[in-house]
Amino acid sequence: MVNYNNIQLSKSFEHNLSLSQMTKKEIEVQYPKQTFYQKDYLFSLFTNKTDNQTIQIKQQLYSNPTLHYLLNAKIEDIENPFDEKQNDTADILVVKDNFYEIIDIKTRNVSKSAQPPNIISAFKLAQVCAKMLDNKEFDNFTINYFEIDWMLNNDKLICNEIHFACLFKAHPNDLYINWAAAMQIQFHVSDLDQSFNGTMKSWAKLYLKHFVIQAKKRADDMIKKFVKPFEKYID
Numbered sequence: 001m002v003n004y005n006n007i008q009l010s011k012s013f014e015h016n017l018s019l020s021q022m023t024k025k026e027i028e029v030q031y032p033k034q035t036f037y038q039k040d041y042l043f044s045l046f047t048n049k050t051d052n053q054t055i056q057i058k059q060q061l062y063s064n065p066t067l068h069y070l071l072n073a074k075i076e077d078i079e080n081p082f083d084e085k086q087n088d089t090a091d092i093l094v095v096k097d098n099f100y101e102i103i104d105i106k107t108r109n110v111s112k113s114a115q116p117p118n119i120i121s122a123f124k125l126a127q128v129c130a131k132m133l134d135n136k137e138f139d140n141f142t143i144n145y146f147e148i149d150w151m152l153n154n155d156k157l158i159c160n161e162i163h164f165a166c167l168f169k170a171h172p173n174d175l176y177i178n179w180a181a182a183m184q185i186q187f188h189v190s191d192l193d194q195s196f197n198g199t200m201k202s203w204a205k206l207y208l209k210h211f212v213i214q215a216k217k218r219a220d221d222m223i224k225k226f227v228k229p230f231e232k233y234i235d
Contacts, residue, residue: 002101023103024037027092038093066135069127071093090102091104098140099141102144104120104145104146108148111152116187116188119187129208144165146189147164170187171196174193175187175207
């Protein structure tokens, strides 16, 4: 949906705007009425209803179980404003014709060498894939990443380069899972391969296979390192 090639961020960042705010402003040029912050979208979605609806009716606002899970729409907290959380999947949502473009903004200081950032929980993504397969939901959302490379010059943040990548165009079995970092998938958006051309259904199946293989290997490694050396001491 969003044409990322048309996004032009100022070379010198505005001090009163965050990087996500700047990006949102640029996306709004293309979709002025369909662009939201995730927390604002969820809040408006649920608080526009003023009558005493049951939890079941509120759940129907997200008729798609995969998206309902993915966007952290917690029905039990429905009366409270949705706060932005560190584990939110999206910074920005573009919602048009019942299609959800989930956009996560990543920033990178190119003047320093750093490991790839946390992208999304590998376990959460496995659950998303399982829900996609269970509910046959393959064509109403996508997850995109937008990386802003910056550097500091005379106390000003300078936009060096911007990169875009779609999660579902990356080969699932190439995704690195850092088990020591809360099972996070990690990559730099600028380094993410985009050559996968299969269906969303095949992507979900391939990712689950990758996740299970990696989880079994991790379990075996944990047993060898933390269990086997001490079993001889146990009566």
